[in-house]
Amino acid sequence: METNFNDKQIKILEVAEVLFSEKGFDGTSIRDISKEAKINIAMISYYFGSKERLLEDLIIYRTSDLKLQLDYLILENLEPIEKVNKLIELYINRVNCNRGIYRILHFEFTSKKRNLNHEAFSELKKGNLKSLEAIIIEGQTKGVFKKDIVIPLITPTILGTFFHFQMNKPFFENLLNLNTEALYNNYIKTILTKHIQQTIKALLVYES
Amino acid sequence: METNFNDKQIKILEVAEVLFSEKGFDGTSIRDISKEAKINIAMISYYFGSKERLLEDLIIYRTSDLKLQLDYLILENLEPIEKVNKLIELYINRVNCNRGIYRILHFEFTSKKRNLNHEAFSELKKGNLKSLEAIIIEGQTKGVFKKDIVIPLITPTILGTFFHFQMNKPFFENLLNLNTEALYNNYIKTILTKHIQQTIKALLVYES
DNA sequence: AATTAAATTAAACGAACGTTTAATTTAAAC
DNA sequence: GTTTAAATTAAACGTTCGTTTAATTTAATT
Numbered sequence: 001m002e003t004n005f006n007d008k009q010i011k012i013l014e015v016a017e018v019l020f021s022e023k024g025f026d027g028t029s030i031r032d033i034s035k036e037a038k039i040n041i042a043m044i045s046y047y048f049g050s051k052e053r054l055l056e057d058l059i060i061y062r063t064s065d066l067k068l069q070l071d072y073l074i075l076e077n078l079e080p081i082e083k084v085n086k087l088i089e090l091y092i093n094r095v096n097c098n099r100g101i102y103r104i105l106h107f108e109f110t111s112k113k114r115n116l117n118h119e120a121f122s123e124l125k126k127g128n129l130k131s132l133e134a135i136i137i138e139g140q141t142k143g144v145f146k147k148d149i150v151i152p153l154i155t156p157t158i159l160g161t162f163f164h165f166q167m168n169k170p171f172f173e174n175l176l177n178l179n180t181e182a183l184y185n186n187y188i189k190t191i192l193t194k195h196i197q198q199t200i201k202a203l204l205v206y207e208s
Numbered sequence: 209m210e211t212n213f214n215d216k217q218i219k220i221l222e223v224a225e226v227l228f229s230e231k232g233f234d235g236t237s238i239r240d241i242s243k244e245a246k247i248n249i250a251m252i253s254y255y256f257g258s259k260e261r262l263l264e265d266l267i268i269y270r271t272s273d274l275k276l277q278l279d280y281l282i283l284e285n286l287e288p289i290e291k292v293n294k295l296i297e298l299y300i301n302r303v304n305c306n307r308g309i310y311r312i313l314h315f316e317f318t319s320k321k322r323n324l325n326h327e328a329f330s331e332l333k334k335g336n337l338k339s340l341e342a343i344i345i346e347g348q349t350k351g352v353f354k355k356d357i358v359i360p361l362i363t364p365t366i367l368g369t370f371f372h373f374q375m376n377k378p379f380f381e382n383l384l385n386l387n388t389e390a391l392y393n394n395y396i397k398t399i400l401t402k403h404i405q406q407t408i409k410a411l412l413v414y415e416s
Numbered sequence: 417a418a419t420t421a422a423a424t425t426a427a428a429c430g431a432a433c434g435t436t437t438a439a440t441t442t443a444a445a446c
Numbered sequence: 447g448t449t450t451a452a453a454t455t456a457a458a459c460g461t462t463c464g465t466t467t468a469a470t471t472t473a474a475t476t
Contacts, residue, residue: 008453022320026234029433040455045435107315110375112230122379129383152383153403156372157365164368165361167318171330175337175360195361202410216423238464248425253465423472433462442453 021100080139229308278339288347
């Protein structure tokens with residue numbers, strides 16, 4: 001799979017990322033993209049073949065650099081709980097910095113209309129889960145984490161909390177008086193991240 | 209706001225619910241809807257005026273019966289933690305039984321293309337948050353819940369976990385061998401719900 | 417039975433869609 | 447400088463979109 005795009009192609013990809021994420025795949029026309037990118041409509045078919053393949057290329061373009069920083073984390077000399085905290089921070093930061101593409105993945109991968117290559121993305125998720133599992137089991141072996149934990153449900157709690165917050169952005173902006181983008185981002189970086197860390201820690205160590 | 213629809217209108221609404229939720233608003237044509245509902249295309253404009261208003265009516269139709277069972281819960285004579293557990297069960301059940309409409313809300317309310325009436329839905333969410341707050345504060349007053357909890361972030365954790373699981377249905381079906389719809393639903397009802405209850409309880413009572 | 421209103425239909429509307437064509441410009445190779 | 451390939455363009459393609467029209471059928475009212 002080729003990932004070397006020229007300037008024009010990158011421009012198209014970046015505009016598509018913004019528009020797809022804002023208005024959805026079906027809600028964005030290639031005329032919208034070409035106008036915003038100041039590139040002739042025909043260039044999109046010329047470079048990518050079709051709108052659907054543009055989306056596929058976009059996903060590859062944005063997830064190929066997302067190579068696992070997780071594996072480094074596992075090998076670090078840290079307490080299990082510290083590793084989990086770092087993992088959460090890493091997750092939130094990754095997803096928050098690449099909102100556009102994650103929003104698209106979130107929406108378009110779920111649509112029954114799209115028949116994208118689910119396999120590749122599924123493998124990515126499985127790999128991430130394996131890394132998380134390694135950290136949890138290490139903590140259990142060391143006796144700091146309790147035993148009866150459903151590991152595959154931890155990621156939904158971490159990412160789900162973030163996504164749900166993100167999806168209801170206008171609501172929370174209003175509720176929490178996060179009037180500026182900076183305030184909003186800061187809230188994610190500090191309070192939301194801490195909330196998730198606190199939640200997961202409690203789940204992992206609290207004996208009922 | 210009128211909520212009395214005749215049989216034909218209800219048929220249209222129910223078909224629209226399924227299709228919007230499966231293929232998105234922009235991904236569904238009114239021809240799709242009319243064909244599936246076996247009703248002439250013109251009837252949709254005739255009854256609802258436009259496709260956009262059909263969506264608005266659909267949301268009203270499905271959320272008007274969603275009147276707060278929460279308020280009953282608050283008044284019940286239960287321990288705070290039991291109330292929280294029941295609230296989670298109620299939330300998951302509600303959202304799980306009305307997947308279609310919640311999926312639509314989730315997707316279309318977030319789209320910058322839609323300019324739906326956010327205000328009404330925002331008020332609904334604020335009301336729900338107030339109910340949750342009442343329960344948490346009661347628990348804190350009774351000394352069973354700890355003090356430093358960011359209450360507005362509890363709902364994202366509850367619903368976010370569920371939604372993220374739901375959004376990645378094919379992945380988890382495969383991972384957890386939930387081959388049939390019954391097995392999948394049962395997993396939500398038992399293990400996923402318990403995971404969320406366990407998580408929130410730990411968050412509320414665990415002192416670090 | 418005649419009148420009136422509501423429900424339903426097939427057909428057509430103009431606009432927007434993704435894509436292709438064929439001509440032209442730009443750049444590279446020789 | 448000529449040739450050749452790549453990049454770029456405006457225009458047109460055929461389809462599908464949401465919506466409207468105008469005619470017809472059904473049902474209710476008098």
